[in-house]
Amino acid sequence: MTSLRPGLRKGRGALSNIESRFDNWDRAHDDDALAAILELEGERPAPKTTVAFEDAKSIISRNQSPDVPFDQSINAYRGCEHGCSYCFARPTHAYLGLSPGLDFETKLTAKPNAAVLLEKELSKRTYIPSVIALGTNTDPYQPIEREHQLTRRILEVLEAFNHPVAITTKSHLVTRDIDILSRMAEKGLARVYLSVTTLDAELARRMEPRASTPSRRVDAIRMLTAAGIPTGVLAAPMIPALNDYELENILSATANAGASAAAYVLLRLPLEVHDIFIEWLEQHYPGRKNHVLSIIESMRDGKHYDAEFGRRMRGTGIFSELIAKRFELACNRLGLNQERRKLRTDLFQAPINPSPQGSLF
Template sequence: MDQAQRKYRLPGRGTSSNRPGRFEPLTVSAVADGWAGDDDPLPVLRTQVSVEIPRSVISYNQSPDLPFDRSINPYRGCEHGCVYCFARPSHAYLGLSPGLDFETRLIARPEAPEVLKRELAAKKYQVAPIAIGTNTDPYQPIEKEHRIMRALLEVLSDANHPVAIVTKGSLIERDIDILSDMAARGLCRVGVSVTTLDATLSRLMEPRVPAPKRRLQVIERLAEAGIPVRVMASPMVPALTDPELEAILEAGRDAGAVAASWIMLRLPREVSPLMQEWLAAHYPDRAGRIMARLREMHGGKEYDANWHRRMRGEGPYAEMIAQRFALAVKRLGLDTLLPPMRCDLFRPPKRASAQLDLFGD
């Protein structure tokens, strides 16, 4: 995007594009008209946070290729700005762009812990592990101020409810006190995503995520606290990060991870043009090869949303990555299946009742 199309400077952002979402009927383009002021320094685009009062917070799915059937998202959008993030298209449902809006116009859900407490207390609720961080990162920078994730953990811990967390954020270390206590009861495990060990590439691709070395330190500190940690080599970008697969797994193991996983780069809907713009800007010599590999794995398309294929792809290249992963985790001792988290300890929160309050506890 050239200077005439910009309204802001974009330091620390994953994309320079704010193309409209798929539901928007109109598009707007900025054009230099020669008027005075066009050469003035542009302001920096700042993060904006609005508030949503949710009616429910537990989202259920029936996807056969996911290891969980329910999840919670404390935030909509993610300031980490990972250009490849498959959650970007979800911003289109809000009338916002999956591009810059996704990483700069965020929505916090401060009432989520109270709503969660109400949902867990419902008579019809059946306990099963809740996943957090599967869409947007619960430990993105704004969590430091809003503390929604910590409040959610307090509710889950009080109810002895199992939780699986996925993050790239070092802020999770703040909650080691809660997480270690839950882990001791068999109620918690954490996955830390390490996309690359190259700090320069990481800064370009995921600009507001802690550096790879810092994420390995997070694994180490969680493991030292007795929290089971999985190193996630995700996403694997063909011809860019996939040569690092074994090195990422070994670094994770050395830091204390006891399990591992991988996912291939996914480019659903608006993510594909954003990723292609990024490749053209930063890796033009590899852009064609990367996209060709993805199309090979998805039957000629840039993405295949079918279950069991969307996260790994098909064909010789996908099979080669899968074989490399299987050999590496066996050699590194990361192929051990973790025991299931405990559901038998669940204790529903007390339901609010004015009549019961008359009689005390």
């Protein structure tokens, strides 16, 4: 892997541009040359974010996974600037010929025709409405959304069609769209989950460097709830010996802010994420590395990852069962998950475009 020295990538989660599973060659830096450059130039600047544009051919992704409560999703961006060290979506960057490491959080792709494609898809006579999820792969409110506003344009289309949407994000930027989401929520068409991994600002800065701070995410829950938008918390991922002890505090803080629902997911380390996260652990929490990995192995039948449906999100074994019981007890105590209404699909209809000839009906 191409690894740079600590301190050279401020605000980034991955420490290197690890090779992908499709590469057939390896790279390594020259320590002596790098030391000479640093002596002359000082610290290198952090890698800058670049955005490429893609005219997508389709925009709705469909799945049949029994582990997720939706079968349709939209990702208007490839890659995610939040830079979460544990992000399970990192391996998708390998399909672009890029690294799931630093490239995933610095070389992004935007789909500017996303809203237009969505409108065409929803207008088809054969389309059958079901909840569309935003934020299933990369965050729909990552920093570049401020400029490109692809998520907002998607919401405008969904509102026009009275189409249900479920959003998951780590960003306070979701509150920018309270105007649309509150109108949709009044009709039973919108729900938002804030992903809160930790309440520790320092841990969040290291682990999710460009996501909103934990306090800002809790504040977003408060603002969304006040606007009448059903809002929940996703405590994910729970990482043994690192943030799992915070589970009850996360649920309590977000319930006090107005969250009515909650869910959690245990750490997943598929494909290249495995080495990226272990490298991150070695850099930031070397004393905990072996303990973290040993508990992960106890939850994954001696492995670091188990991709089997029904087990990949929750794991198995004593630690997994303990997390599940703690979650259940905390939710009961805080009144979370008491009632969850399904988002409506019966209001769906294509908007009527005014015609110069008028209408006969």
